[in-house]
Structures are given as structure tokens and as C-alpha cells.
Amino acid sequence: MVLENQDNRNLWEKIGDFFSANSIWMKWYCTGCGAIELPPTMTSRFDMERLGMGPMATPRQADVLLITGYLSSKTLRRVIYSYEQMQDPKYIVAFGSCTINGGIYYDSYATINQLDKYIPVDLYIAGCMPRPEGIMNAFADLITMIKKGQANGWRHYQENYEWYKQNQLDSLKEVIIHDEFHE
Amino acid sequence: MMNSMNNIIKQIDDVLTITNSEIITNRQFAIDINSGDVHQSLAYLKSIGFTQLSILTCIDLIANNEFQLIYILNNWELGLFVIVRTIIPRDNPAFVTIINIFPGAKYYEREVHEFFGVTFEGNDSYSKPLLLEIWDDIPPLRKDFDPQVYSDSKFPKRDLDKIYRSKIGGVD
Numbered sequence: 001m002v003l004e005n006q007d008n009r010n011l012w013e014k015i016g017d018f019f020s021a022n023s024i025w026m027k028w029y030c031t032g033c034g035a036i037e038l039p040p041t042m043t044s045r046f047d048m049e050r051l052g053m054g055p056m057a058t059p060r061q062a063d064v065l066l067i068t069g070y071l072s073s074k075t076l077r078r079v080i081y082s083y084e085q086m087q088d089p090k091y092i093v094a095f096g097s098c099t100i101n102g103g104i105y106y107d108s109y110a111t112i113n114q115l116d117k118y119i120p121v122d123l124y125i126a127g128c129m130p131r132p133e134g135i136m137n138a139f140a141d142l143i144t145m146i147k148k149g150q151a152n153g154w155r156h157y158q159e160n161y162e163w164y165k166q167n168q169l170d171s172l173k174e175v176i177i178h179d180e181f182h183e
Numbered sequence: 184m185m186n187s188m189n190n191i192i193k194q195i196d197d198v199l200t201i202t203n204s205e206i207i208t209n210r211q212f213a214i215d216i217n218s219g220d221v222h223q224s225l226a227y228l229k230s231i232g233f234t235q236l237s238i239l240t241c242i243d244l245i246a247n248n249e250f251q252l253i254y255i256l257n258n259w260e261l262g263l264f265v266i267v268r269t270i271i272p273r274d275n276p277a278f279v280t281i282i283n284i285f286p287g288a289k290y291y292e293r294e295v296h297e298f299f300g301v302t303f304e305g306n307d308s309y310s311k312p313l314l315l316e317i318w319d320d321i322p323p324l325r326k327d328f329d330p331q332v333y334s335d336s337k338f339p340k341r342d343l344d345k346i347y348r349s350k351i352g353g354v355d
């Protein structure tokens with residue numbers, strides 16, 4: 001996947017990107033081990049609020065979705081569901097080697113191997129698990145990317161919706177969530 | 184501790200038909216029981232204080248063409264665990280539910296059915312999926328299931344130019 005890099009935003013989009021880069025609300029989906037690195041990143045030691053980032057309770061009000069580790073096919077259905085609820089513009093940051101190539105779960109019957117086949121990932125953080133320094137660094141990069149208009153994953157998802165849907169169906173058979181507690 | 188455990192084992196041995204018993208740690212012992220005796224044994228163990236079913240699980244003994252069902256019970260008064268083991272055939276594995284003795288076994292039986300394919304007569308919901316969704320292959324924790332083949336067929340892999348492997352003890 002190659003994301004569009006040249007800048008053809010109009011003035012209003014530039015202004016919009018400038019402001020959204022400076023106030024980012026995150027929603028994280030604590031699927032894997034990685035969630036444990038977020039508390040130190042958020043609290044006083046690393047204090048991500050100095051970058052203007054804060055936690056948000058629901059996907060509908062969030063700008064960034066953090067996927068913190070491996071995803072089973074079951075959780076991937078929930079992730080897609082949450083991602084599609086978010087308002088544009090929206091960004092995805094994927095943590096750890098599990099989201100890149102399956103990591104130590106490369107041969108598991110339950111976990112996917114490459115996250116960007118199913119949803120558009122703007123930024124990967126390598127590591128198993130990335131340390132808070134790595135996460136802060138990635139957030140700083142994400143802010144720069146948004147300001148320059150390079151975090152275009154959400155547009156890529158709209159334009160290549162069929163391709164993403166086909167990949168999702170190939171691996172998951174059904175993206176709709178059925179479970180006994182909600183039916 | 185050891186003494187009270189030996190007493191308990193002796194007490195159990197007097198009442199139940201045990202084919203084998205084994206001390207595992209100073210708080211854990213295992214007994215092997217014929218599959219026909221499992222229900223009365225569990226009911227008896229519950230009556231002498233082993234009131235909590237900690238887990239019900241299964242082991243695939245593929246070389247003998249058998250499954251081993253494992254019930255671990257906990258006695259809170261004495262701090263003791265007993266592991267009750269029994270063997271059932273691997274072809275068309277079927278057993279009878281224990282939800283009349285330990286109602287919580289409902290979910291463990293669903294799990295064992297999902298991962299090993301053992302059916303539990305008397306538990307209405309044993310065949311409902313518990314952890315997996317839309318599963319379409321043989322139960323995944325059986326030894327003849329190959330997770331790599333399944334993963335390759337379902338989940339696309341990233342093309343990497345070079346794969347680095349670490350050598351542990353001289354093997355890849």
C-alpha cells in the first residue's frame with residue numbers, strides 16, 4: 001500500500017489539519033500485550049498531554065485508533081466495527097511486530113498476520129513491545145504527518161473500500177458481529 | 184500438610200475405585216478414574232470439601248487414540264487440589280455432563296467441545312461457540328490440526344525481502 005504523498009489540499013483543509021494535529025483524541029483497542037505501555041505514556045513520567053493528546057471514551061469522538069498488539073479474527077471484527085464508526089479524518093497507529101507480520105503469533109490459527117490488509121494503518125511502531133519513548137516518538141511523527149497532510153489512510157479506505165472489504169471477507173467470512181450476549 | 188494429604192488420599196482410596204494416584208506437589212495430587220466412575224467420584228469429592236471446580240480441560244493423547252479429561256477441584260479448607268483424570272476414546276468422543284454436580288462446568292464443557300470436539304450429553308449448550316467465531320475446520324487444539332497450514336490459507340502474509348532467524352542451540 002502506497003499512501004498519497006503529494007500535497008493537494010486546499011487552504012481550509014490545511015487549516016483543519018493544523019488544528020486537528022494539535023488536539024488529538026485517542027481511542028485505543030487493547031487487544032494485545034501493548035496496552036501496558038500506555039499508562040506510563042499517559043501519566044506523569046512521559047506525559048503525552050504535552051503533545052496535546054488525550055484519551056477519549058468512544059470511537060465516535062476519537063481521532064486516532066491505537067491497535068495495541070495482536071488481533072484475533074474475533075477482535076478484528078470489533079476493530080473494523082469501531083473504525084467504521086469514527087468520524088473522518090481518522091488515523092490508525094499500530095503497535096508492535098504482531099500487527100506488522102504476526103510477530104510471535106505468526107502461525108496461530110486465531111490471529112491475523114498483516115493488519116494493513118484490513119484497515120489502513122498510518123503508522124507502525126516496531127518492537128515487541130515498543131517502549132513509551134518509541135510511542136512518544138511515533139505520536140510526534142503522526143502530528144507532523146497530519147500537519148503535512150500525509151496521514152491519508154482514511155481517504156485510502158474510502159477509495160479502496162472494495163479491496164479492503166474483500167480482504168476482510170476472505171479472512172473473516174463475515175464482518176458482522178454475532179454473539180450470544182447481544183442477540 | 185503432607186500428612187493431611189496422605190490421609191485424604193487414603194480416605195478417597197477407601198471409598199472410590201482409583202486406578203492410580205500420584206502426588207504432584209505438597210498441595211496437589213492426582214487420581215486416575217475409570218470414565219464410568221467420574222460422576223459419583225466428583226459428587227463424593229464435593230461432599231468431603233472439594234467444593235470448587237477450578238477447571239475442566241482435555242489432553243489429546245493421539246498416540247493412544249485417546250482423550251484425557253481433567254477435572255481439577257479445590258478444597259478451600261485444606262488448601263488442597265485434586266486432579267481427577269479419566270480416559271475416553273478419541274473417535275466420536277462423547278461424555279456425560281457434570282453440570283448437576285458443578286453448574287459452572289457448563290462453560291468448560293463448551294470450551295472442551297470447541298477445542299477438542301468432545302460432546303457432553305445433558306448439557307444443552309455444549310455445542311454453542313464460546314471463544315471462536317465462525318470456525319470452519321477440525322477443532323484447533325487436536326494434535327492433528329496444523330495451525331501453520333490454517334494460518335497460511337486464511338491470513339495473508341507480508342512479503343519480506345529477507346527473513347532473519349535466531350539460532351538457538353545450533354538449530355533454526
Ligand code: SF4
Pocket residue numbers: 032033034068069070095096097098099103104127128129
Ligand atoms: S508485538 Fe509483542 S508485545 Fe506486542 S502484542 Fe505481539 S507479542 Fe505482544
